[in-house]
Amino acid sequence: MLEQLLLALILILIGTKLAAHLCQLISVPAVIGELMVGIIFGPAVLSLIVPSDMLHVFSEIGVILLMFLAGLESDLNLLKKYFKPAMSVAVLGILFPLILCGLVSYWFGLSLISAIFVGIVFSATSVSISVQVLRDYRRLDSEEGSIILGAAVVDDIVVVLIVSLFSTFLNMNGKLSLDAAFFWDLLGKKLLFFFLIYIVAKYLLKPFLRITKRLIATESETAAALVLCFGFALLSEYLGMSDVIGAFFMGLLLSREPVKEQVEKRIVTIGYALFIPVFFVSIGLDLDLAVFKTEFLFILVLSVMAIATKLIGGYISARFSKVARNKAWVIGAGMVSRGEMALIIVQMGRSLGLLSGNVYSAIVVSIIIATLVSPLLIKFFIEKGEPTQLETVA
Template identity: 45%
Template sequence: MLFFELLIILISTKLAGDLSVRLGQPSVLGKLLVGILIGPAVLGWIDNSHTIKELSEIGVLLLMFLAGLETDINELNKNRRSSFAVAIGGIILPMVGGYLAGKVLGISDTSALFIGLLLSATSVSITVQTLRDMGKLKTKESVTILGAAIVDDVLVVVLLAFLMSFVGAGDVSLGLVIGKKIAFFLIAILLGWKVVPWLMRWLVTLRVTQMVISTGLIICFGFAFLSEEMGVAGIIGAFIAGVAISQTPYKHEVEQKLEPIAYAVFVPVFFVSIGLSVSFTGLGDQIGLILGLTVLAVATKLVGSGLGARLTGFNLRSSFGIGTGMISRGEVALIIASLGLERGLLAQEFYTSTIIVVILTTLLTPPLLKKVF
């Protein structure tokens, strides 16, 4: 069954991506939409199985690893002030907007805060691919978006831990959560600075085939594992691994050999997996809620992050582009929603609607970026 699913995924994503480009949109939009078409929501050819989830997770890690390889660390450092401002603006407005929306829906303060926190999340994996398609991944705006995504991820997880600790949803130590994140970044910076160059030089001397790309993948998955163990999203670890290797002489060889591996199988599975979460069952009565939350999700992130960019020196068009790049909630928000349902912070009646909102923000990001850039 897996071979049939991979066959369908590869054929459909390539055809849908080509059609999307012919219609003047980034190829990633077609790949996202075809996931809904071939998934349980419409044709039912592909199930959201454990194997598909695992393959898609590898896909998003490789996508962010490639983004790290293409990132200029000097530009990332120069734009750190803007990245912090974009991240903070993109958390405050969605948090407030989500909380107010929750109160309008008549839910408790805790659940309303959780919805605000959910809308504050950002996942830039789709943004990365869209900008890559357009040849804009190395611009100042893109570097700022990537930096802001790292800050956003850390702050949202810390706020989630604080909320869970405050309401007693599980045995959560806020101090431990913050400490682990600080420790992760200190360890990651030290490893990237001192250990990664040495490890690359040593491992590539082994007399076996393809040791350069193998070493790159070892470092990528090692950093992803470390980041998840320390409570940070695996995609952040993969991105940092890519940045670390980009400072070595092996950057171009790793990038050239990784792209065929990533884009032949794993990345297409990741794009399709996002659409597999969609279900249209019982949504007739919640259309208004879904549309309202989607507009709120897009507007608050666009204005909040865009304002952060504007206040740190970007012109109006660039600020709008940066705000647009932060709209996609992607897999990060899906994980938070699942956790909220499990811990009783998100009611079952709102879970499906919330998932649809996350998917819609992800689908809207590529055409909006295309329009801006």
């Protein structure tokens, strides 16, 4: 058992780092390479790594750390500065794929509940991939870059809440009995969760961080951040929500604290050195390449819809907010990438029993396609809008 785990971790670490290196050389998001490692090393091709309980534990820790980092990397000041256009982009960027990708899924034979969940999956936007592309093209601090980041913050929060409410509804087996238990499960637990977040943020967080800073111990502040991350993950799980929700909001709280940069640097090291690559590889391990034979049309239509809904939704919203046409297209393109958030949510849908093997694999493939297309679209619209000022970073 231990020997199999160690061998799997060796293959995962070597494979993901080499894949990330190759992806950087060809300007493809590293997450795509990590997924491909799972596909190539997994049962679909070479069968060098097989799913196991221990890998699942590592994968779950990776999800929690990934969402914690997503919270840490969210900049609420940008949301304040560009609140109106960011909110508009986020709202249409959620509604378009939620409705249209859901309808496509229902049209291809999924149940109503599963189709709605697919719509939720494609409502998510990946912040990290768009940020990297904008940084490479020196657009991170531009108007369009700030709106993309602000919209992504709203997008992440709203989609996480939608997933939470959706999970609560499923746990009640779809019964809409309007009694005290219903309102407690649907709203009461969520309100209690946010009330506890408020109490921690207002009265407990700063004293806790001051105490840990005074400890004469190696990496005490990083350890304290992990305690908060895992503690809120456990709390949200206890209150009937996903553990990643607690981790995400604790990251948001810490993102405004002086310790943020140090904690982020350490958590990035811990997460991306081991746990997060295991998570992405574990998704690839479950992918069945035979799905192209049986679900090709579904993959094609869903991928096109996933790209078009975010691109057009972002463009229309930005134009309504009086953003220039070329910048509006960049904003739409910046919202196309799904990456980590969508992969996390689709994994949750699989664990809830909403997505079968072929459908699950088809959705993962569609997420990968949308994620691959997004950087190309951003590059295209930046070059089209300001070709003489484009300067990429090597």
